[in-house]
Amino acid sequence: xxxxxxxxxxxxxxxxxxxxxxxxxxxxxxxxxxxxxxxxxxxxxxxxxxxxxxxxxxxxxxxxxxxxxxxxxxxxxxxxxxxxxxxxxxxxxxxxxxxxxxxxxxxxxxxxxxxxxxxxxxxxxxxxxxxxxxxxxxxxxxxxxxxxxxxxxxxxxxxxxxxxxxxxxxxxxxxxxxxxxxxxxxxxxxxxxxxxxxxxxxx
Numbered sequence: 001x002x003x004x005x006x007x008x009x010x011x012x013x014x015x016x017x018x019x020x021x022x023x024x025x026x027x028x029x030x031x032x033x034x035x036x037x038x039x040x041x042x043x044x045x046x047x048x049x050x051x052x053x054x055x056x057x058x059x060x061x062x063x064x065x066x067x068x069x070x071x072x073x074x075x076x077x078x079x080x081x082x083x084x085x086x087x088x089x090x091x092x093x094x095x096x097x098x099x100x101x102x103x104x105x106x107x108x109x110x111x112x113x114x115x116x117x118x119x120x121x122x123x124x125x126x127x128x129x130x131x132x133x134x135x136x137x138x139x140x141x142x143x144x145x146x147x148x149x150x151x152x153x154x155x156x157x158x159x160x161x162x163x164x165x166x167x168x169x170x171x172x173x174x175x176x177x178x179x180x181x182x183x184x185x186x187x188x189x190x191x192x193x194x195x196x197x198x199x200x201x202x203x
Contacts, residue, residue: 045064045065045066046062046063046064046065047062047063047065048060048061048062048094048098049061049062049063050091050094050095052088052091057074058074058090058091059072059073059074060072060073103162103163106163107161107162107163107166109163110163110164110166110167110170111154111158111161111163111166113166113170114150114154114166114167114169114170114173115154117170117173117174118147118150118151118154118173121143121147121173121177122144122147125140125143125144125147126144131181131184134184135180135184139180142176142180143176143177143180146172146173146176146177147173150169150172150173153169154169
């Protein structure tokens with residue numbers, strides 16, 4: 001199974017293929033999801049399901065989770081091209097790749113979250129009319145040092161790091177930033193001890 005998409009998605013083509021090696025590939029069928037709202041690559045969430053009956057007939061369905069729009073194709077075992085074993089193997093491989101795609105998507109989301117947080121925090125600390133003008137020099141130095149450590153880590157490790165690694169670095173940076181920024185909110189708003197802790201992502 002393969003997906004064909006442009007940078008801004010208006011349609012997604014789902015091609016179902018039976019592959020025995022890296023050279024030979026038997027095209028079993030193809031269908032398209034159309035009229036999908038434009039969005040950056042990786043944002044739309046397409047759920048693909050496989051249903052195999054006792055006669056070796058395979059139904060492949062794809063649904064855009066954002067719009068609920070779906071399409072499907074039914075592949076019959078004609079011309080001897082698709083055995084039950086082939087179908088089962090194809091489904092197993094598709095499920096395996098779906099898990100890999102999910103892990104990769106989570107990794108990208110965690111990386112973007114960390115990069116955006118470090119970038120935003122650095123800009124705010126350097127803004128003398130904003131956060132930079134409200135924190136003392138020691139706190140400002142601590143924040144900038146923590147941001148630099150994060151950016152250095154990203155430069156050295158981003159290519160190989162897992163989602164959990166990015167999340168750990170995010171928490172590490174947040175542990176430095178939150179006590180400093182919370183002092184500003186505390187002095188300005190006079191929040192009580194029972195108030196809920198603000199989300200660290202808001203910087």
